[in-house]
Amino acid sequence: QKEVEQNSGPLSVPEGAIASLNCTYSDRGSQSFFWYRQYSGKSPELIMFIYSNGDKEDGRFTAQLNKASQYVSLLIRDSQPSDSATYLCAVRSGGSYIPTFGRGTSLIVHP
Amino acid sequence: DAGITQSPRYKITETGRQVTLMCHQTWSHSYMFWYRQDLGHGLRLIYYSAAADITDKGEVPDGYVVSRSKTENFPLTLESATRSQTSVYFCASSNTGGSTEAFFGQGTRLTVV
Numbered sequence: 001q002k003e004v005e006q007n008s009g010p011l012s013v014p015e016g017a018i019a020s021l022n023c024t025y026s027d028r029g030s031q032s033f034f035w036y037r038q039y040s041g042k043s044p045e046l047i048m049f050i051y052s053n054g055d056k057e058d059g060r061f062t063a064q065l066n067k068a069s070q071y072v073s074l075l076i077r078d079s080q081p082s083d084s085a086t087y088l089c090a091v092r093s094g095g096s097y098i099p100t101f102g103r104g105t106s107l108i109v110h111p
Numbered sequence: 112d113a114g115i116t117q118s119p120r121y122k123i124t125e126t127g128r129q130v131t132l133m134c135h136q137t138w139s140h141s142y143m144f145w146y147r148q149d150l151g152h153g154l155r156l157i158y159y160s161a162a163a164d165i166t167d168k169g170e171v172p173d174g175y176v177v178s179r180s181k182t183e184n185f186p187l188t189l190e191s192a193t194r195s196q197t198s199v200y201f202c203a204s205s206n207t208g209g210s211t212e213a214f215f216g217q218g219t220r221l222t223v224v
Contacts, residue, residue: 032211042218043216043218046213090213097141097142097161097205097211098144098159099205099213100156101146101154103151104153
């Protein structure tokens with residue numbers, strides 16, 4: 001069974017700090033990796049996707065992928081209270097269009 | 112409006128009743144999914160569909176039925192609702208080209224009493 005693991009948190013960081021969220025996955029055939037943000041009572045929304053090893057940056061967000069170690073991470077620079085949410089990692093295997101989600105990490109950014 | 116919409120947003124039903132949750136998308140995405148989200152379990156896949164008239168079970172399909180006669184609609188039916196089916200249900204869709212991320216509807220909060 002394909003598994004995606006995340007620390008449930010909460011991860012608490014001060015405003016302006018870097019928040020680091022991690023995700024590991026079990027299927028070595030995984031090819032697509034997604035980070036979603038979910039505010040309380042809302043639906044998940046995509047923040048970033050990454051397919052290749054290395055870093056991908058988009059504004060204050062950086063996704064990092066290491067396929068050899070089977071982990072993907074999300075860095076949020078200059079964290080803001082509005083970043084407080086649950087962050088879901090999703091993984092899709094090659095040849096499949098079905099994403100498998102981790103349980104999410106709760107992030108709290110305090111002023 | 113373009114996007115993916117779910118209805119109703121909130122539903123209270125009694126144990127044993129049949130209830131149908133609706134999902135409609137305007138992108139003509141091939142894939143559609145139903146997830147339930149519960150504290151401590153995250154998003155769990157109930158059913159998915161690769162195209163009209165093609166559906167398959169996910170991780171937790173028992174007690175649910177789906178159909179997809181048209182590409183844009185993917186209703187989820189609870190045949191005889193149980194309290195354990197109290198949850199938030201999300202419908203999602205994705206394409207098979209481009210970035211292939213899943214787009215989510217607003218969710219339906221279902222309470223079975």
